[in-house]
Amino acid sequence: MGRGGRRRGPLVAGILVVAVALAGVGLYWFQPWKLWQDETVQEALPGLAAPTSAAPEPTVSEAAESAPAAKPTPKPTPQAPRTLSRGTLISHEHTTTGTVQLIRLPxxxxxVRLENLDTSNGPDLRVWLTDAPVKEGKAGWHVFDDGKYVSLGKLKGNKGDQNYTVPAGTDLTSLTSVAIWCDRFDVSFGAAALA
Known part of the structure; x- marks a missing residue:
């Protein structure tokens, strides 16, 4: 074998190592397998009081022993969660459907509650409460990190009903939309204006 053949072997090996490394980085960065993986999360609305068991009725002998029966004190009716605003998700980078509610708990x-969410899975998806306007088409894909936003955490699943706690002290008067935001690629998968 000539000298050219000996030189070509290490060069080819080096190219293969670089190609495998680049493919590994690309797979990690884009995570294309997530497009075929669905994660469904079904959470109940928080803040609903669990039913309490009633106190046992006194027996006849206990009732006879007690002095005049006092009227039972009525228990206060627990407040129910209250929807402050709601919206319907529109599609941006990926087809996205479902509804969003901003709810005050008792x-x-x-x-923030997502109901009937259906979107694509992807890398580093977040739920953001923002002040950005919700725009149709590509004009709305990249606007949500331009202004004020609060990250409510990672998207729990790309399908189902999910709850995201709003941090205490958040000024809700200026936050008027919710986005399913891909933090890795700075793009909205879908968003809803709250009204």
Whole structure:
């Protein structure tokens, strides 16, 4: 074998190593297998009081022993969660459907609830509460990180009903939309204006 053949072997091996490394980085970065993986999450609305068991009725002998029966004190009716605003998700980078609600819970805290969510899975998806306007088409894909936003955490699943706690002290008066945001590629998968 000539000298050219000996030189070509290490060069080909080097090219293969670089190609495998680039393919590995590309797979990690884009995570294309997530497009075929669905994660469904079904969470109940938080803040609903669990049913309490009634106190046992006193026996006849206990009732006879007690002095005049006092009227039972009525228990206060627990407040129900209250929807402050809602919206319908529109598609951006990926087809996205479902509804969004901003809800005040009985304890005064707030949550964003996604219902009947159906979108693509992807890398580093987040739920953002933002001040950006929701725009149709490509004009709306990249606007949500231009202004004020609060990240409510990673998207729990790309399908189902999910709750996201709004941090205490968040000024909700200026935050008027919710986006399913791909933080890795700075693009909205879908968004809803809250009204």
């Amino acid at each position: 304890d005064g805290s707030h949550t």
